Amino acid sequence: MTKLDLNSITVCDKLTWAIIPARAGSKGLIRKCMRTVGGTSLIGRAVKSAEAAISVNDVFCNTDDHEFMEEARFYGAKVPFMRPDHLAQDDSSCIDLINHFLKGSARINQVLPEYLLLIQPTTPLLQADDIDAAFKLLEENTDAVVSVCETEVMPDWLRRSDDDGFLTVLNKLDTAQHSPRQKMSKTWRLNGGLYWVRIKTYVAEQSFLPEKTRHYEMPRERSIDIDTEMDLKYANFLLGDDDETVNPFTGLLNNTVEVTL
Numbered sequence: 001m002t003k004l005d006l007n008s009i010t011v012c013d014k015l016t017w018a019i020i021p022a023r024a025g026s027k028g029l030i031r032k033c034m035r036t037v038g039g040t041s042l043i044g045r046a047v048k049s050a051e052a053a054i055s056v057n058d059v060f061c062n063t064d065d066h067e068f069m070e071e072a073r074f075y076g077a078k079v080p081f082m083r084p085d086h087l088a089q090d091d092s093s094c095i096d097l098i099n100h101f102l103k104g105s106a107r108i109n110q111v112l113p114e115y116l117l118l119i120q121p122t123t124p125l126l127q128a129d130d131i132d133a134a135f136k137l138l139e140e141n142t143d144a145v146v147s148v149c150e151t152e153v154m155p156d157w158l159r160r161s162d163d164d165g166f167l168t169v170l171n172k173l174d175t176a177q178h179s180p181r182q183k184m185s186k187t188w189r190l191n192g193g194l195y196w197v198r199i200k201t202y203v204a205e206q207s208f209l210p211e212k213t214r215h216y217e218m219p220r221e222r223s224i225d226i227d228t229e230m231d232l233k234y235a236n237f238l239l240g241d242d243d244e245t246v247n248p249f250t251g252l253l254n255n256t257v258e259v260t261l
Helices: 041-050 066-072 094-109 127-138 199-205 229-239
Strands: 010-023 059-065 113-117 146-148 159-161 168-171 189-199 213-217
Touching: 010 066, 010 094, 041 059, 041 066, 041 127, 059 066, 059 094, 113 127, 113 199, 127 146, 127 189, 127 213, 159 213, 168 229, 189 199, 189 213, 189 229
Parallel strands: 010 059, 010 113, 146 213
Antiparallel strands: 113 189, 146 189, 159 168
């Protein structure tokens, strides 16, 4: 799919859009986006977080499923049109579906936002404060901000197995057998929660991870990616069954960030 041409589209200064992609054809958990955490569907949680964020002007859901569409609209998201089937396959590119969405939205609205936020509903413990804090970073001389958490396993401890079954280091600079954890460099993994990007950078580089990308750290406890029944059970254990009771073992779920916009 060809990328957007911003020369023929008005980009509205300071306008921010959140886009929540929700595909119906998940294979691990069937119709995963309708499964609930804290009594609310994954789609609903994503929409509610975006709607509550001060930094977000409009919230959209991009989906190929009418039930998902109604769920998103129930919580306040806009669904101006459906995602076509060819962009709702297992191997469909996220960039292609976002480009399709932006082109369709530009035809309808005659404008595009200066800032674009991608929220994946499979990270249900994302909070509005995370979105706002990450947006503050985006305004500080960078092109994109992505949410991360600290890696559970230090990369220096990872090994490959060669053809003969012997362990080999991942790179020649590996020093794990000699270095205590405290002296190893801190590393991060993308947790899938949020991706902020300037629209002009996105169009130019066709990526939510352009060259000038900064990170916004979320705690591991809120970086759960829902892929299995066990993930759902764990998220509900952490949050509480009714979205109001915080599990007594997990005070970290209340570590919100003070943000002034």
